[in-house]
Amino acid sequence: MAADKMMQFVSVPQALPHKRAVDERVHDFGEIYDRFTPAHAAQQASRCEQCGIPFCHIHCPVQNHIPDWLRMTAEGRLEEAWELNAATNNLPEICGRICPQDRLCEGNCVIEKGFNAVTIGTVERFINDTAFERGWIKPNKPLRERPQSVGVIGAGPAGLAVADQLRKEGWQVHVYDRYDRVGGLMIYGIPGFKLEKDVVVRRWRLLEEGGVQFHLGCDIGAPGSPGFAELRSRHDAIFIGTGVYKARALQVPGVGLPGVVPALAYLTASNRKSLGDDVPAFDEGTLSAEGKHVVVVGGGDTAMDCVRTAIRQGALSVKCLYRRDKQNMPGSMREVKHAEEEGVEFVWLSAPEAFIGQDRVEAVRAIRMRLGTPDSTGRQSPELVPDSGFRLPADLVVGALGFDPEDHVTMFGEPELKVSRWGTITIDWSTMQTSMPGVFAGGDIVRGASLVVWGIRDGRDAAASIHRHLLACAADGSALAEAA
């Protein structure tokens, strides 16, 4: 029976592709997992239970049809699997690599408890890498070109999703980004061992070939770049997907000392270096961990990226300071595991009290925390443990406490643009439109720091709405033309 191919979890155990040994992988920025062989992928995909209510699908922000393409993979129908996967996701090869599957699809897989989840992310990566290799993935070729255009601010996941979706319909798409490369955090934020840079570049090229026009180094509202108002007059619709870039500052004494750096600056330098750019701050050592005792403050995915980058840069020691315990950290458990394997020391239930040093940072004074009684939502707030201070030596301190939005109202000079008290742009979720007609937004700038996949979801939702908006505009336009 055809269905018999599936539901093999009862006999086939979970198995990831080969993971490179620690002492091998800590010396470079290559990805740490090998790719599945086709047979291995088919076998792992066949473990899927083919649920009546697929919780993986429900908990996937873009509602990937996971059980369906798992079945197709198990049956060796990779091209169909890819088609179905690509139908709901504009950057599946990236999601397959960096989604925290353990909190999304895989974490909700019904066989997770007791049998270990289906390795959904790895299969997704396999399907899409295969698709690229076999040349199934082709640049967009819309049936017809439409004259109306859209300006997309930000070439991160949300912006790229918007661009891809709208190009399929034949609209003219211009993407503006302040950086010199496409990808946003995907290119400069996420280290290569999680997402090799040529993967992002490959997607960039593909979009370009499909007719998306990128305007790089273009920081809307900044001197030398077009202003927001100008952009609006150029395009029939605008999408803001600028992300959140303002690092949440460490608020303890000594934060101004040299050697205390924000995470993004640290990661960007490292990524640029890998891409072959000239990065003086790295070369001179300010943003390099080589030969240093490193302390990273924070417990999210960015913190994990920092500690693992530091290891690869040749740090003498890497410690991660987090005020809650392992169970309550926001970052992916899988990343913690990798970091631990690679030699990172986690200092749980600890918060920095001060950074100590003369000309530059020499140590972190920290204090122990404990978790209070849970509140009604079950979350436990950390409390200080009196008289529990201790010192950690540190040559480099990386603050990875998260990101806040920049002040877009000022940047764009648009007082009409409604923002929340946290600075995120306020939209109508049913249309993804901001308070300004024809201006849409999505991704981190709306949600606050979030996942790549949520950015894609927002981009797709916004694209659908922009499409309707443009159709309406076009209709009006032709009505006007007829009237004239």
Added chain:
Amino acid sequence: MQELPMESGEAFVRAYEANRAMLEERGMYAPEDEHSSCGVGMIAAIDGKPRREVVVKAIEALKAVWHRGAVDADGKTGDGAGIHVQIPDAFFRRYVIDTGVHADERLGVGMVFLPRNDFSAQETCRTIVESEIIRGGYQVRGWRQVPVDTSVLGEKAQATRPEIEQIIIGNPDHAINCDTFERDLYIIRRRIEKQVVAAQVNEFYICSLSCRSIIYKGLFLAEALSVFYPDLRDEKFVSSFAIFHQRYSTNTWPAWRLAQPFRTLAHNGEINTVRGNTNWMKSHETRMVAAAFGEVNEDVKPLIQAGSSDSAALDAVVEALVRAGRALPLVKTLLVPPAWSNRIVMPQEHADLFNYCNCVMEPWDGPAALVAADSRWAVAGMDRNGLRPMRYARTSDGLLVVGSEAGMVPLDEAMIVEKGRVGPGEMIGVDLLAGRFFHDTELKDWLAGLKPYSKWVKNIRNLEDLVGARPFEPASYERTDLRRRQAQFGVTVEDMELILGPMVQDGKEPLGSMGDHSPLAVLSKHYRGLHHFFRQQFAQVTNPPIDPLREWRVMSLKTRFGNLGNVYDEDPSQTSILQLESPVITTTELAALEAHFQRRMRRIDCTFPADGSESLRVALERVRQEAEDAVRGGAENLLLTDEDVGPDRAALPMILAVGAIHSHLIRQELRAFSSITVRSGECMDTHCFAVLIGVGATAVNAYLTEAAIADRHARNLFPNLTLQECLARYQEAIGQGLLKIMSKMGISIISSYRGGYNFEAVGLSRSLCREYLPGLVSRISGIGLIGIGKRVLEMHARAFGEGAPVLSIGSFYRYRRGGEAHALEGKAVHQLQHAVQTDSYSAFKRYTEMLHDNEPISIRDLLSFAPKNAPVPLDEVESITEIRKRFVTPGMSLGALSPEAHETLTIAMNRIGAKADSGEGGEGKERFTPRPNGDNANSPIKQVASGRFGVTAEYLNAAKELEIKVAQGAKPGEGGQLPGFKVTVEIARLRHATPGVTLISPPPHHDIYSIEDLAQLIYDLKQINPDAKVCVKLVSEAGIGTIAAGVAKAKADVILVSGNVGGTGASPQTSIKFAGTPWEMGLSEVNQLLTLNRLRHRVTLRTDGGLKTGRDIVIAAMLGAEEYGIGTASLVAIGCILVRQCHSNTCPVGVCTQREDLRAKYEGKPEHIVNLMSFIAEDTREVLASLGLRSLQEAVGRTDLLRQVSRGSVDLDDLDLNPILANVDPGPHPRYCAATGRNEVPDALDARMVVDARPLLDDGEKMQLQYNVRNVHRGVGTRLSAHITRKYGMAKLPEGHIAVRLRGSAGQSLGAFAVQGLKLEVFGDANDYVGKGLSGGTIVVRPLVSSPLVPHQNVIIGNTCLYGATAGKLFAAGKAGERFAVRNSGAVTVVEGVGDNGCEYMTGGTAVILGSVGDNFAAGMSGGMAFVYDPDDILPSHINGEMVISQRIEVPHYEELLLGLIREHAVTTGSPLGKQIVHDFQGHLGRFWQVVPKEMLSKLAVPVTLAELEQAARRA
């Protein structure tokens, strides 16, 4: 039962008429749904000479079948009884002697019911009758007022009693012979009937108008016949034959005319195909011109009067054919032919005869024991499946007695020369003119010789011959084009992957589980094909479904192309037809057809402009006109196709196009001249094929599906299969599916299914149905042409719009976001689990909010409460504890559920005083007593399902309620199969089976083929457990109300109406999705009909099917339910996350699996269920309080507290729930069950036996008792077994500890559930169901010593003996009936011949058959062993070898076993054959076959072949 208030007969009739009129107009009632069934029989003098004895014996016989009818609460109003006899000339002549009648003049007599109270109407009728007689050329010799004794009438019968008169007709023209006189009287009667209808007189009815015979019938108990009609007691009242009938109806409406016999026949059973047959008769009539009727052919049409019952309709057609000059036996064969086409062994001449009959007319199919008589013949015949009992005896003084039961007419055993039965498709008859008796074969030989049928059937051509050498040309489209077309028809990825892929791969439909959670089609926000609005109907109680897998030999998909001819004709032109093996045709086959028909096949384009310039209505008018023109222009075949869809053309829904054309051609009287072939793009699953054929298509070609298969094949998705093989498998899967869908209705032959509208429409506009699908029931109306047109165009725009077409992913079967909503979605599942795990009512409320926020999915989502009172404080509402007692966890078997989950449910429900249902499959004895920690895992409700697994006397006695599962929501009308890998050691123990061996549940209960059979099973169950109530589980469908009324009359205490959404462990996907209707519809219909018939207060109503919240409970109460089954929510509470892989045995949470490793994952606790039930109860209390009600009882039946708040989407014609909300005035009775105890059944012989057996029951003494027995003594030994079981257990007493010797004909269910220690010994014979559920007892049936019969040549026990037996012995010196030892799992038996389907589904025990076996022996037999003595070497052609092997006995172990059993048989029964075989065992051994299930071969302790035996010895 307590005394209930009574209404007077007059008040009842008034209230009934008012209520019925209201329901017919705006309720759920449809009079055509009513059923009746009965006891029937005939006595004939073989020499054809009238005798007084014949009449006397018939009257006596009626007194002995009273239990096959029903009695009203007044104890006197029966459902009708009557007798059909010859006109005793001497009797009537004296009344006309003064009118100048010549002594030689032949007299005709009419028996007439006139309106009693309306004298002017009476006069009108008399005038019509007289003037038509005179117009016909005859003379009126006077009216005679028939004397009647009304003292025997019940009040209700009295209130509706007609004036009964006879008209005597003279025939002064001596030249006119009797046949002409008779035919003229027929025409006169038809004219009178039409005139009376025109005169708008309702209560007029002619029982008979004949010069040969007369019918006396009425609404009294059968025994009162001769009291009511003193005529019958007159010594002058003589006849050469007498047909008698006792009716059991599903209503209580006292309608005199519905009593039987009818003019030619009396019928026990039900014509399943009556809808299709009556529809086709309309088409046949056009061309029916009988030479015999000359100028007046039109006067007899329509042959079938509107509002006829199935039996009356059949009678009308039989009568017309007989009057037109056909021999009665031929008419029976023509209308109710035997099965003949599939590997059934018979003489070629017989097969040719039946083949000829098949060319002339669609069979009237369904359980039918028919007795009929005309001027020459008296015949008794049976349907193809032999689904009713019919026994006969011939005496040495020339009497033939035939009837539903043996022993109805006491005969002197010493004078009986033959005892037999009429088997499936058989017929016996008496030629009264020649004075000769015909056995079945003799009669068929005679018929086959009437015309050169064998020559005629050579005219038949087969499609295969046309296809022959043609090239293979599958449909195919380029990929994008294919997708666009698929998108037009709403095809989804799910359809392709979940349904089509497996169909091609495996050649059968895929399975699913957990019921249907997606919205009704009419409520869906998404495009749904029109077939989604059709719900398959199915047989329950009043007729049985068939097993299409094991009993396919009686079924056929053979489809004929060719004009319908003149049915009256008998000539070779009738056989010039083209025959197809199946109505499912490939494109290649269609091409062959086109080549064959050429210009006689006309193509009709079923597409319409996509720009909306032509409305759907206009388009349908166009195709109708084109069809009409084509047929008038000589087209014999219409090809309806939608392949012209494209950017500018959208597809007409093909079902609508077929319905429109089919109905139009019928109206134009053209349907008989053309076939309708369909080429449809939408058609993919079996259901869609069934709907197309059901609305009139002759053959169907699913070209787009074919192209999709070709596309998948091209993508190498079917490795190792050629495309031709792929298509063949698909055809095979659809064919199997069609058989399954037909078999649900009990229909065997596709030609009788075609055009039969065996569906109920849910959510289709009533006016649309009236116009295009006349005859299709659509009670709540719904989407019409406007909505359908709009949705089709929307799909078209998507399909042919810009951009690549993408098939939607689907969410119909399995949830996908953006597709169809599901009643329980992921969040709600987790929320409910969180609530019950943390005992948090507020969390539960969040869950109910989630459900209430969901989009409408079921009918109740369109309803809201309309309070009449101010709210009351919550603490004034009855307690949680009270409310919880009304909750039930519905039947989920241990076999589907893991033992852990099964026990959790039971323990929890027992803790709160609620009820858990064991489900099918038995329950371990260890669960019958509470555990040391106080937990009680004994299910209060024990299910009795068709498989009867583990249904023992002990099991039945451990219950408080016994539930007869007639149907199951997920797959009503279907059987089930527990695959071998799920039969663990534990399950095998409970089900008395072998681990690892497949267990099959048959579709029907083999002891319920009819309503009176259900009454018998209820009787048996109430005998074996003297305290337990009996519940009958039905599934919601149109007509369930009348079925429920019949069930209530059969003395059920509880009726469960199950909704279509119901959960399941495994069922074909299309069955889950398209069979049955929502419980809201069925429940309200049942409540309305029970109230109408004044039966509501005598039964408890229960419902289930997706009940999840307090709101659901209160709505169910208002629609009539008092108890509520909560299934899926219970499973979710103990961990189910709707993975829907129950059928795969891979449940990851251990709820629905038998795998040890998965069961270990189970985490459910009784507390979770207790919490769930408490939360739902509390939620219910809150709703009640808000409505100002203080208890749930106050809400029962209060539809006035509900109102419709949504009429669905704006593009619907209307969605009208008023039929559901119609409120019947209950008169003086309450709207809920007022009975405190159970509805008791009358005592039979066991009441006496139990008294006489006190020494045994009190002190354990060994005893012997002796009685005379008659057929009215049913279930002998059963009540005694109940007492033994309770005192000693069912396996403690030594064998034969109490011996009961009986003399005579034992009634049905002799020794049912008899336990060890009881030995029943009958000298005489016995009826059906001997040893049903035998639980260790011994039964011996042998002829009386004085009988001259040769035992092994005569029938001694009836049908369906040892059904579900688990242990014990049965020895019978004679032949048994059909379905012997069906589902036997442990009994040992020796008999001397069996009928068809012997040892079917057997899973254990040993059967020795010293004589012939009928067809389809050992079908579905997966366990046990059979030995057949076969001197004529017929077994190889009669055995169904799919699951068994047969071989000569090789191993000595089995020789000894066999010899031992035959020896025991010979000793206990005195069987001469037995003695002979024992005497020379080695001499006979070579004539024995050993029949062993294949699955058992490797599991037997002693192998059955010498080779294996030696191998085993070597290994040892």
